[in-house]
Amino acid sequence: MKALLLVGSPRGKRSTSNSIGMYLLELLKEKRLETKSIIIKNELSEDEKIARLLEDINNSDIIILTAPLYDDSQPYIVVKLMELIAEKKMNLNAKRFIPIINCGFFESEHIIAVAIPIYHKFAKTVGFKWAGSVAIGGGEIFQGRHGKNLDDIGKMANKMKNLLDLIAVKLSSNLEVGDLVPDVFPKVFNVKFLQKLLIRMNNRNWKKIAESNGEIVDATPYLD
Numbered sequence: 001m002k003a004l005l006l007v008g009s010p011r012g013k014r015s016t017s018n019s020i021g022m023y024l025l026e027l028l029k030e031k032r033l034e035t036k037s038i039i040i041k042n043e044l045s046e047d048e049k050i051a052r053l054l055e056d057i058n059n060s061d062i063i064i065l066t067a068p069l070y071d072d073s074q075p076y077i078v079v080k081l082m083e084l085i086a087e088k089k090m091n092l093n094a095k096r097f098i099p100i101i102n103c104g105f106f107e108s109e110h111i112i113a114v115a116i117p118i119y120h121k122f123a124k125t126v127g128f129k130w131a132g133s134v135a136i137g138g139g140e141i142f143q144g145r146h147g148k149n150l151d152d153i154g155k156m157a158n159k160m161k162n163l164l165d166l167i168a169v170k171l172s173s174n175l176e177v178g179d180l181v182p183d184v185f186p187k188v189f190n191v192k193f194l195q196k197l198l199i200r201m202n203n204r205n206w207k208k209i210a211e212s213n214g215e216i217v218d219a220t221p222y223l224d
């Protein structure tokens with residue numbers, strides 16, 4: 001069996017999509033699957049590269065797409081690839097497809113409301129078999145953008161790693177993964193006080209950024 005990882009983050013290698021995807025791919029390799037990973041953003045600029053990318057999809061049995069959520073939806077490079085696959089009209093019937101999506105907000109609902117149904121419709125339209133999906137909130141805690149992999153960040157990644165273990169077992173045994181909305185945060189994040197503190201810190205940070213861009217952050221134009 002061949003598993004192909006498509007990394008759909010515009011951040012490329014330094015992304016949570018890459019760190020989660022590469023960890024899963026290593027597990028599949030240990031289970032004797034042939035594996036390959038492709039950073040989508042590097043492959044869309046020339047016709048030859050696109051042809052090779054589509055060929056790789058054609059030659060794989062399992063397609064794992066890891067991507068961030070952008071504006072409740074797919075990043076453009078992922079949309080582009082979905083369009084290319086649909087236009088090519090390949091016979092994809094025997095291939096299993098699983099999107100693993102992470103977002104910035106802690107609630108995974110942002111992912112399952114719109115993006116997962118779009119992936120579902122895409123899979124159905126092009127003929128992929130739906131192997132399941134994973135919606136991961138708070139993706140930045142895995143620090144992929146700092147070039148970290150899951151083994152670099154200690155206990156913070158324990159739940160995520162356990163989940164990926166389970167997914168690897170299911171994918172390699174031809175079992176359904178299911179549509180998962182896992183809680184991948186360390187227990188400490190469930191403490192209410194800490195949640196409030198994090199929100200306050202986040203809000204302060206957003207305001208700072210807005211101010212540095214010349215915004216009047218406490219403006220109340222409709223009350224004046």
Ligand SMILES: Cc1cc2nc3c(=O)[nH]c(=O)nc-3n(C[C@H](O)[C@H](O)[C@H](O)COP(=O)(O)O)c2cc1C
Pocket residue numbers: 009010011014015016017018067068069070071072073102103104105106110138139140144145
């Ligand atoms: C243009 C843009 C749009 C985004 N839109 C959302 C969004 O709608 N909801 C959300 O929770 N996070 C959103 N995010 C945050 C990313 O999904 C989040 O940072 C994610 O962890 C990045 O994953 P990556 O490292 O794999 O790219 C957005 C980020 C960018 C740059």
